[in-house]
Amino acid sequence: MTTTQVHVKEAEPASEEEWQPKIVTFCCNWCSYAGADLAGVSRLQMPTNFLVVRTMCSARVDPEFVLRAFAKGADGVLVLGCHPADCHYIGGNYRTRRRIALLRMLLEQYGFDPERLKLEWVSASEGPKFQKTIKDFTEKIRELGPNPLKDESGSIVERKPE
Amino acid sequence: MAKIKIAQYWGAGCGGCDVAMLDIDEKILGVAEMADIAFWPIAVDTKLSEVEAMPDGYITATFYNGAVRNSENEHVAKLLRKKSALIVSFGSCACFGGIPGLANITTAKDVLEYVYTKTFSSDQKNAKEKVYPQTLTHTKDGDIDLPTLYDTVLTLDQVIDVDYYMPGCPPTTNLINDFLGVVEKHVKEGVPLPPKGTVIASQKTLCDECKRKREVKSITELHLPFEIDIDPDKCMIEQGVICLGPATRAGCGAKCLNANQPCRGCMGPTAQVLDQGGSMLSALASVFKIGDKESQMNEEDILKIMSQVKDPLGTFYSYTLPKSIIKRVVKERGPRKKEEAKA
């Protein structure tokens, strides 16, 4: 992905029962994307409510990407990168970690449950960890319910009538 | 030569933008020479009904300052849009919501409740039945109405089409003069105006305009400006003081830095980004260096260190909350029960 376009498809009409979480998962090219790929070719079962956005490094995930994902209706955002000391660009994942810590503080001030944003380390050989991360996170988001920017019908509220 | 007509209006602002316009020194004579004031509540006595009676497009340029925070701000903005050929979103409040925009962390109801019943001097603190201002009151002599306070503070361009943006709290004399110069050339010599949507400021980042020396690549702790003796020649961030320079548009001449204060971001985001706060958050996280032990630290350790930023939202979005990607504080509907979630 070269630009900051993150499009999450408009939520399907969501009667509370039908509501399915939408999760955006950023995977760094060198570790986590390969980990996701491994999970796929190993046919590990996991929920399918997520879409993957590949970035060269987890540090490429600008806070703007995360904020836009939420603004466009994502119920949760996962950022996956190489383990500490393993980033292809040496220190990218440390930047990411500091940034995500601050972003979670910010999201909380905005009124979001900070658990809607999660950072996890997934290496190229960790297919099962990718599977578990997706499973657990989807479960967590199910518990939290829809993104609070959305109204009952599941669409983003641009301007509330005053 | 026929004179052009200009107007200036205040929405939810502080009056500083109106004063800034009066503060342009001898240029004001140039303005008087080329323009008549069609409407300017702080300076000239014109009634709204007179504006309503003007033909559409009658006013050449309207400078609207202040955010849109109540029904009257919005009504007048729409009226002036109809009556003006050009609308300039004037000042940080109109462009990004500005300081009043910070009200987006709360709701109109909470604001009214606080102001009318909870402050120290409120007569209603212990009253059983609280009285609030009503938007409509019937009296024997007729109805009296007051504007409705909005839950969400809006920027001018969220309610009407805007031609130019002039950020700053308030815009500096230089920027105002530059723009008036352009308008004057257009009126007198027919030089074309800048393209619609132009931000009348610099395309650069404030750090490019700032003369302070940058040497250190990383910092380990943060300080509030009053906690340390700030070296006037060194970059603020390198001294551990949060300065919004890296995320802010240049154009003010680094005014606050010249006064040995950090930038708080009144010129809004740079040309490349949408979200000034996100951009500052990113810049700050990047210069924060935790040292060689970073690979051995867990998420809690990192959170503890980053918690030195006491109020990320208030610090990074001092002037731009209504224009940010998320725009206002939201409310979670609360965790759903496990069984319910599975159903």
Ligand code: SF4
């Ligand atoms: S931009 Fe600043 S000076 Fe202008 S009205 Fe808003 S608060 Fe006042």
Ligand code: SF4
């Ligand atoms: S961060 Fe602030 S002090 Fe440092 S160079 Fe930029 S504007 Fe100047």
Ligand code: SF4
């Ligand atoms: S230094 Fe920053 S806060 Fe001060 S006038 Fe310039 S942009 Fe505004």
Ligand code: FES
């Ligand atoms: S390349 Fe994987 S986190 Fe930097």
